[in-house]
Amino acid sequence: MWPWVTKRGLIGPHNRAMHQIVLTVLLASSLVACSPDQNWRQTGFEGTNLKADLPCKPDRTMRQVPLGGLPVDLQVAGCEAGSTMVAVMTAALPAGTDANALLMGWQRATLNNLQAQDAQRQDWTHKGLLALPAAQRIGAQGQRGDGQKVQAQAVWGAFVEGDHVRLVHAVVYDRKIPPELADTLFESLRP
Secondary structure (H helix, E strand, O other): OOOOEEOOEEOOHHHHHHHHHHHHHHHHHHHHHHOHHHOOEEEEOOOOOOEEEEOOOOEEEEEEEEEOOEEEEEEEEEEEEOOEEEEEEEEEOOOOOOHHHHHHHHHHHHHHHHOOEEEEEEEOOOOOOOOOOOOEEEEEEEEOOOOOEEEEEEEEEEEEEOOEEEEEEEEEEEOOOOHHHHHHHHHHOEO
């Protein structure tokens, strides 16, 4: 009935090499099918040319939130891939707003909410972004709302869009973040 099943079992003992190959292919197929990097998709945001690649189908929301005391419309696209949570957020600022100060405040609020320890900062330069001191990539250890430990990798930046500046923030949360996942997300941001 099944060509790989014999009276002695799966691919019989006489062909162990073939047995190993079949098991390896089946295992690799199952891992690839579950791997979030096989499901990356481009995501856009309403009213902007900003694009990002997310490893799973995103949920979306837009809310008016106070950012540095200013009410802004914050767009969020985020999803969960296994135990990893990924999100990209963006908001257009009114003309004349200090983007650097708002980015610094956003970073502080995020790290405080995370109860971050040992935050490691580095400048984040990316094509199309403004060269601001607060344009940074930050990695930190913290806690989820339920008290479980979590790692975070995040970037913050800003770019000129028409007559205003737009902020962008991307973040990955997980118990242990695969570096290539965060790198792929951050490199995919296209203003």
